[in-house]
Amino acid sequence: MFSRHLTSLPRLSRGLATHSGPLFGAPATLHLKTGQSFNGRSFGAPKSIYGETVFSTSITSYTESMTDPSYRGQILVFTTPLIGNYGVPHNIAPFDSQDVGVILESQRIQCAAVVVSDVAERFSHHKAVESIASWCNRYDIPGITGVDTRAITRLLRDQGTTLGRVAVGADVAAPPPKADEFWDPSAENLVDQISTKEPYELNPTGSIKIAVLDFGAKANILRALVRRGAAVTVLPWNYDFNAIRDQYDGLFLTNGPGDPTQCMDAALKLRTTLAEWDKPVFGICMGHQIIGIAAGLDAYRMTFGNRGHNQPVLALASAGSIKAGRVYVTSQNHQYALKLQDPFPQGWEPFFINCNDSSVEGIKSTADSGKKVWGVQFHPESAGGPLDTIEMFTDFLNECHAHKLASSTNSHVDVVSPMVEPRPQVAVAAAA
Ligand SMILES: NC(=O)CC[C@H](N)C(=O)O
Numbered sequence: 001m002f003s004r005h006l007t008s009l010p011r012l013s014r015g016l017a018t019h020s021g022p023l024f025g026a027p028a029t030l031h032l033k034t035g036q037s038f039n040g041r042s043f044g045a046p047k048s049i050y051g052e053t054v055f056s057t058s059i060t061s062y063t064e065s066m067t068d069p070s071y072r073g074q075i076l077v078f079t080t081p082l083i084g085n086y087g088v089p090h091n092i093a094p095f096d097s098q099d100v101g102v103i104l105e106s107q108r109i110q111c112a113a114v115v116v117s118d119v120a121e122r123f124s125h126h127k128a129v130e131s132i133a134s135w136c137n138r139y140d141i142p143g144i145t146g147v148d149t150r151a152i153t154r155l156l157r158d159q160g161t162t163l164g165r166v167a168v169g170a171d172v173a174a175p176p177p178k179a180d181e182f183w184d185p186s187a188e189n190l191v192d193q194i195s196t197k198e199p200y201e202l203n204p205t206g207s208i209k210i211a212v213l214d215f216g217a218k219a220n221i222l223r224a225l226v227r228r229g230a231a232v233t234v235l236p237w238n239y240d241f242n243a244i245r246d247q248y249d250g251l252f253l254t255n256g257p258g259d260p261t262q263c264m265d266a267a268l269k270l271r272t273t274l275a276e277w278d279k280p281v282f283g284i285c286m287g288h289q290i291i292g293i294a295a296g297l298d299a300y301r302m303t304f305g306n307r308g309h310n311q312p313v314l315a316l317a318s319a320g321s322i323k324a325g326r327v328y329v330t331s332q333n334h335q336y337a338l339k340l341q342d343p344f345p346q347g348w349e350p351f352f353i354n355c356n357d358s359s360v361e362g363i364k365s366t367a368d369s370g371k372k373v374w375g376v377q378f379h380p381e382s383a384g385g386p387l388d389t390i391e392m393f394t395d396f397l398n399e400c401h402a403h404k405l406a407s408s409t410n411s412h413v414d415v416v417s418p419m420v421e422p423r424p425q426v427a428v429a430a431a432a
Contacts, residue, residue: 031167031177033179036155037176040144043121043145044132049075051185053152054305056078061383062114067108068105068218068255070255072185075111083132088134089127115144115152144168191257194215201232202234203226203229208249210230210397213239215255221381224393228394249404250282256285263290264293271294283374289337295347298339305334307332308332309332311329329388331379351375354377361376363375374392381393397416
């Protein structure tokens with residue numbers, strides 16, 4: 001099977017990369033800190049790397065997953081056996097204030113390494129310009145293929161997310177690393193490494209002003225706001241938003257990598273915001289965890305987290321487009337979650353619960369709290385789909401418009417209508 005892939009290398013000439021040396025074939029081994037090792041073949045960058053080994057049950061969208069900044073520091077095991085069959089698109093969208101400059105979730109591959117059962121070198125898609133191996137090579141990301149990803153996943157599911165090392169080439173012959181040699185990305189503030197260093201604006205002429213705290217934003221979150229007419233100011237994760245909050249109609253907190261308790265600075269600032277500011281606030285994944293911590297909930301580390309595009313969540317309350325009692329299929333990528341506690345902090349209630357493991361999937365301010373604040377553990381914007389909950393962005397912006405109207409003398413209110421996500425437009429423009 002492996003040799004079949006070698007036959008399609010000429011196709012790489014359409015790509016952007018130049019390559020020195022073979023993209024496939026060197027021996028490679030995945031070592032887990034718990035003592036297990038899996039031998040396969042290397043693809044992408046021929047280098048060894050440490051990381052946290054996690055698995056994703058996504059069937060498609062490896063390009064979006066690999067560019068998701070929340071995967072920073074992680075060795076990503078795909079449970080889907082064949083990865084790479086539709087190649088990798090050109091990841092540059094024409095930059096203007098309407099969009100975020102890329103068609104994937106960020107400008108580069110963010111995960112530390114990828115683990116695949118059967119990587120496809122022969123790829124086919126009208127937007128593809130290179131193979132996953134070529135792409136990994138350009139971003140210096142190692143991959144390992146030809147390993148039993150089902151066995152690895154079952155291990156990770158039983159023993160939990162585990163530190164690992166992908167050893168490539170000469171390192172394969174070396175003994176496995178000792179327990180204290182493994183690098184733990186969660187011990188670092190990964191958010192600080194990835195968040196924007198300076199504020200910047202998108203769509204400055206938009207009809208409603210939204211501040212975004214960037215914990216490692218996926219591009220499609222910014223697109224989802226801009227496409228619905230928001231003027232977006234993206235701020236560093238620990239920016240003193242309270243000093244400028246009067247300029248904005250709403251606050252959004254993004255996804256981000258690592259342990260949320262590394263971002264206590266942001267949670268404490270947000271606690272002040274929530275106490276003193278009554279405009280709408282919406283957070284996704286890391287943003288939701290920060291809202292929860294600010295509200296007085298605790299975050300904990302799950303055994304193996306939830307990663308995939310097929311996570312069912314049950315709505316416990318109705319708000320905007322979300323109806324209590326319905327199950328929504330969602331995209332997720334998280335290792336931490338908010339603890340379900342009874343009673344919930346005053347003024348807060350659970351919003352969603354995971355149908356598989358009963359973890360908290362969302363919280364919201366109660367109707368009598370006088371606030372409009374929501375956090376969701378899943379990704380409503382999911383670029384890889386499903387889009388069951390995408391209209392939560394419309395709901396958020398409509399609440400911002402309504403609040404703006406209520407606090408002004410102007411009687412006209414802009415209303416954002418539910419919309420079909422025009423996601424492919426950006427990609428078409430890039431490919432043309
Ligand atoms: N996608 C995210 O924002 C993930 C949040 C956090 N890093 C976690 O793993 O739980």
